Amino acid sequence: MALRRDLRILVVDDMAISRQLLVQMLEQIGIGSVRTASDGGQALSALRANPADLVICDLDMPGMDGLTLLRRLRADRRFCRIGFILTSDNEDSERIAEAWHAGLDRFLPKPFEMHRLVVCLEALSGRI
Numbered sequence: 001m002a003l004r005r006d007l008r009i010l011v012v013d014d015m016a017i018s019r020q021l022l023v024q025m026l027e028q029i030g031i032g033s034v035r036t037a038s039d040g041g042q043a044l045s046a047l048r049a050n051p052a053d054l055v056i057c058d059l060d061m062p063g064m065d066g067l068t069l070l071r072r073l074r075a076d077r078r079f080c081r082i083g084f085i086l087t088s089d090n091e092d093s094e095r096i097a098e099a100w101h102a103g104l105d106r107f108l109p110k111p112f113e114m115h116r117l118v119v120c121l122e123a124l125s126g127r128i
Contacts, residue, residue, distance in 0.1 A: 007125055008033040008050075010041040012057040012069065013087070018110070022056060025117055040064025044072065047079060054124060056108065058089035059095060067099050074103040083124040087112070 009031055011013040019036045029126050035052070037043040039063045043055065055073070057066040058093045066086050067116075071125045073079040096107060106120040 005030065005032045007054065007121075008035075008052045009054045009056060010035050010037060010046055010052040012037045012040065012045060012055060012060040012061070012066070014038050014058065018058065018087075018112075021112055022117075025112060025114055028114070029068050029118065029121070040066065040069035040072070043069055047073075048081070051079075052082060054083040054085065054121075056085045056087060059086055059090075059093070059099070067095055067102065070099055070104060071102050083119050085124070 008047070009026060011019050011034060013019045013022070023034050035046060035050070037046050039061050042051070042094045043057065049069050057069055059066040070084050070086065073082055074083065084103070085106045086095060086096065086104050086106050087110055089106070091109050103123055108116055108120050109118065
């Protein structure tokens, strides 16, 4: 995957505060290109217009949720290799187990912690 300055990340969450927090954390790490979307449908449109290397997506959103977005990306050969980090405040959810089965790369629990975010990113892109 791309180096830190070249890494293109799409943050998807229906909660503006969560999107903002992740964007700020990614900027602190030095990620150069971060875009946002408020649901899975908007994320798909954004990816079609401008691909990303990695998606960080909330599990529970109205409309298209994170699990559905993950499944759609994994089923589309244009997007099947995009790294996918799922976020949620419910770590014991059966839906998270479904996401692992669907091809999830990493899970990032809420509330967000910088250390955990860095671990997820490094697991997918190498040392940053």
